[in-house]
Amino acid sequence: MTEKLYYQDSYLSEFEAEVLSCVPKGNKYEVVLSRTAFFPEGGGQTADTGVLVSGQQRIQVLDVQEKDGVVLHETDGLLEVGAVVQGELNFQERFLKMQEHTGEHIISGIVHRRFGYQNVGFHLGKEEVTMDYDGPLTEEELRQIEYEANRAVAENIPIVILEPSKEELPHIFYRSKMEIEGQVRIVQIPGYDSCACCAPHVKTTGSVGMIKITGAIRYKGGMRLSLHCGFRALSDYREKEASVKQISNRLSAKQEEVVCAVKRLEEELAALKEKNKRLQEQLVKAALKEEEQKLLENPVANLLLFAEEMDPAAMRNFVNEAMEKTDGICGVFVGSKEQGFRYVLGKKDGSICSIGKCLNEAFEGKGGGKPPMIQGSLKGNPEAIRGFLEKE
Structure with a gap:
């Protein structure tokens, strides 16, 4: 049994220990020490x-x-058995985890007390903390939970660790996601939570720092919350603040007015899209009108349009309207001979799939669909493409 120093003092960052064994494990080694302050992966927390x-x-x-x-x-690396080594934790990483894990206890305790929901999932990784609850929470309820959690931080409550005997355990309330064999370790935050947990925690709630719920989604009939505490919450705030500053500068709006500025931009974009739609419709009609003389001379002539820009809806509209005018091949090609073309092709008699296959083989193309219309992309110049389709 390894002596677990992280239970004696969660703030211990350096220690001495004897190497009891060191065996190869792939291209790494597996080392057993007489004692350690390194917390192993467990309780939803990484090592x-x-x-x-x-x-x-x-x-x-x-x-x-x-x-x-x-x-x-x-x-x-390899260590000599019997050697005395100095262990040095990455304590900044450990402390961040202790802040966030203790913050999770506060949140989960509040959720359980106020709503009766159980914490059915927890993950504390390097980038993200998530908690899963077996019931839904509204946006207003989440704001209330977050406020109460930060009040617990302000109260700077000492955190109590209990290791009750089998006789004492039935008289102590605590949350747990599973049946526990052997010694039960209970982390208590008086007034807020009592939970079985194997991980290290900060000594007082004040050390957690700010608690911020950063995300909430419906998950398996309940709720998955994302959380940041303390220094990670500060880092998260700084990243978001930097983003808001950039948006503010790009929109020439005050930071507190960026939402209104974005709404105005969305309205302008919607108006431009509507205008573009009308212009595309006019382009389709004008292009079809230009082809009317060709149809007078040959009622089954191909109707093909090449354009640098056109949205997919307008491309399909052109082909649909062209198929009403001719039994020939109808198509629109958008792009350039340098960059290649996106295309939509159609033909009334249903032979367009075989025509498209031949076209793709001839011009390094790909695509497909169902008669009477297909779409895809290819490379080539307009004259060569027109010439090829005239032979089909």
């Missing part, structure tokens, strides 16, 4: 990282797992 120092060696601790009470350190 601590850091280094083991032996003489001039600085061996990286890449992952930590626990098996049958023994803590296994995955390292990138």
Whole structure:
């Protein structure tokens, strides 16, 4: 059994220990120490990282797992059995996790007390913290939960760790997602939460810092919340603040007015789209009118249009209207001979699929569809494409 220093002092960042074993594991090594402050992966939280120092060696601790009470350190180097090493945690990473894990306890305790929902899932990774609850929450309820959680931080409540005996345990209320064998470790935040948990936590709620719910989505009939606390909440705020500043500058609007500015921009964009739609319709009609003389001379002539720009709806409209005027091949090609063309082709008699296949083979194209209309892309110049289709 490894002596688990992280339970004795969650703020311990350096320690000494003896190397009990070191065995190869692929291109890494699995090291067992007599004692450790490295917390292994567990309780929804990823493992601590850091280094083991032996003489001039600085061996990286890449992952930590626990098996049958023994803590296994995955390292990138070999250590001599019997050597005394100095362990150094990446304590900044550890402290961020303790802030966020303790913040999760506060939120989950409030959700359980106010709504009776259970925390049925928890993940604390390097980039994201998520909590899953088995019931829905409204936007207003989430604001209230967040406010109460930050009030708990302001109260700076000492966090209590209990390891009750089997006789004491039935008399203690605590949340747990599973049946626990052996010694139960309970993390209590008086007035807010009591939960079985194996992970290290900060010593007082004040050390959690600001608690911010950053996302909420419906998930498996309940709710999945995203959370940031303390320094991660500060980092998240700075990133979003930088984004708002950039948007503000680009829209020439005050930061507090960017939503209104974006709405105005959306209205302008919608108006431009409507104008573009009308212009595209006029383009289609004008293009078909130009082809009327050709149809007088040959009622089954191909009607083909080449354009630099046209939206997909207008392309399909052209082909649909052209098929009403001729039994020939109807098509529109948008692009350039340098960049290639997007195309839509149609033909009344249903032979357009075989024509499209031949066209793609001849001009490095791809695409398909169902009669009477297909679409795709190809490369070539307009004259060659026209000439090819005149032979079909």
